[in-house]
Amino acid sequence: MTQMLPSAAVLGARAFAALAGLNRFSDEPGKLTRLYLSPAHRQAAEWVKGAMEVAGLSAFIDAAGSVQGRRDGAAAGHPSVMIGSHIDTVKDGGRFDGNLGVVAGILVAQALRDAGITLPFPLEVVAFGDEENVRFPTHLSTSEALAGRYDPAWLDGRDADGVKLSDALVAFGGNPAGIPALARKPGSIRAYLELHIEQGPVLEAENEPVGIVTTINAQSRARVRITGEAGHAGTVPMALRKDALTAAAEMALALEAIAGSHELAVGTVGVFRPNPGATNVVPGAVEFTIDFRAPKNETLASMETAIRARFAEIATRRGVGLDIVPYARAEAVPMDPALQEALAAGVTKTGSNLATRRLPSGAGHDAMSMAAVAPAAMLFVRNEKGISHSPLENMTEADAGIAIRVMLETILELAERSK
């Protein structure tokens, strides 16, 4: 029956056309900015609902603002297969981040309907709305709702204008009281699959159009404060200095070396603020952030031990104060091995020349939430320059088509396995 399905090239063209439609909805003219529960989010949700209905799914916008579409399977009682991603964006974001995964789900459903294929299981497509964590102090709240892990305290969170999430949700047309009922029962979802643009340069560097995600990396963040002694840049001899900046610089290099010595780990100093920050003053204090990630929790823990030991050694040797305040931590979320295999089968069926490249995800995704209630797996699509969260984010139509075709083949592979 595969002959009746659209080619990768056709799927790529359909995806780009669909994205052009969906990405008209923005909170900022000339940019793609679509924050959770904004007017543009509502318009985009309506567009997605319409597109789902045209693709043969019954659809509704749920209590938390996600769009849920569904087509029943051949027989009742089977757990569903769900394809999902998100339609919120960062401020001035890229065209593909999240949106492509939602469009992919709709195009897969449409292709199956058009080919007259009825799956043995229900097919669901979901467009989550709060993945980017930009507007409210939440994280993945809309997928956490389906996972049954929604924290009611999130409803009291406020945006930069002081608007409460619960009020914004009501204004959007959602229903705070209905959120608990969104929780799916364990066992009711057989597979959660998410297609997403890679937010880094790995597939690009290896010249592969798609990659299978092995795990969503464990992650830790901390604010670090170094307290030295400010002084005149001309008059304090080097031997008498307690320069907070050079101490912090040595720590940034230590973090880089520690990350580089652990497989697939990363470590970044992104914020770095010397005080007072004047040309002719030896900095008396520096505040900087560290962000480090690894595929395994044990690796992250061993990195943290190494970081603390090295930073303490540097601070002691240089006679400066050191204060490390961790403020965010996420455990690693391994993707389901059987679903990874199903994706690999989908890749191979899509093209015998395609490698089944595996890679961890350094960024968080709705699949992290869904993995709490269902087997979950992700497919990454090559990012042309490795750039994301930027209008420069890009991919080829050909790669988008290959990836959607892989999703289609993977759904058919799961159908085969149901026999």
Add this chain to the structure above:
Amino acid sequence: MTQMLPSAAVLGARAFAALAGLNRFSDEPGKLTRLYLSPAHRQAAEWVKGAMEVAGLSAFIDAAGSVQGRRDGAAAGHPSVMIGSHIDTVKDGGRFDGNLGVVAGILVAQALRDAGITLPFPLEVVAFGDEENVRFPTHLSTSEALAGRYDPAWLDGRDADGVKLSDALVAFGGNPAGIPALARKPGSIRAYLELHIEQGPVLEAENEPVGIVTTINAQSRARVRITGEAGHAGTVPMALRKDALTAAAEMALALEAIAGSHELAVGTVGVFRPNPGATNVVPGAVEFTIDFRAPKNETLASMETAIRARFAEIATRRGVGLDIVPYARAEAVPMDPALQEALAAGVTKTGSNLATRRLPSGAGHDAMSMAAVAPAAMLFVRNEKGISHSPLENMTEADAGIAIRVMLETILELAERSK
């Protein structure tokens, strides 16, 4: 005749009382802020003029805003000995920086007059007004006027409010057209002596109340821009990064090492701005400043060569762009050897237990300008915590008294040498 002179303890008490009077004049309530040509500067200048007159000097406020006081010597025709420093301050500055040197000159003149001593040479005391380079884009303009190096273009410089220096000078009561006539003839000043609080911790660390300045260090400043590649902190593998921040951190440590390997040299990164400066983004660019100083021009040149070579090596190895833009450079200004000896004699006469400690000055002073037209030397006074340009700047009354007594003994030493 030395018996008739006030003791160090008395001079210290007089100095602290005088500073309490002079430092009432501030542009900001509760802080000591006295910018060039401000109302507080005018009030302070009037106070200094009055204090000079009470001390037996004839005094006037000159065309550039400096206060000049003078008492003739025993016979006409001798070149003068000048004691000077400045009465402008940084914003929220310290009590001693500049002001103590002016007060010292007045107290020396007063002590000599009270003791009935007529020097063989004229004694001049000068309170410069533009040493800190805070309000206008000038540097030492009031002492440069006496040195005959005033650049008329400085009159067109503007402050942060857009006020032209020439207009501010007229409003102050000065006279732009009269500045050229302020230039002293070479040979007309036999010695320029400046007492100044040390703006670093050297004397404090060595437990010496005073030190003789050997040279005012050569200095170079540059802005450095590193251009790497911004990326997601979670998704760009370490091996594919071009992290501008870790490149800049390595350069900051290289500068520190280069400065540490040259005798009496210093090197500082004071400004350090990563872009975009977000926790979860690998910095794509960093701008930082370097400031390095050394007692000899050759040392500064060899540091600069080493800095350029090391920075280039780091940039090449890390694949980042490097742009170094020097924007300020000053040659070393050696202090006059004979005047250093006269100061050493003054130290020894003040107390046989006092060491004649020599040290370079890492900061600029009016003595740099005056050295262009006269032999110049400086005496540093111990800074209690090495802190300057801050309300925390401090010294003991005892140290101030010792230093002023050294100035008095040095003037008498120069008088001896005139016989």
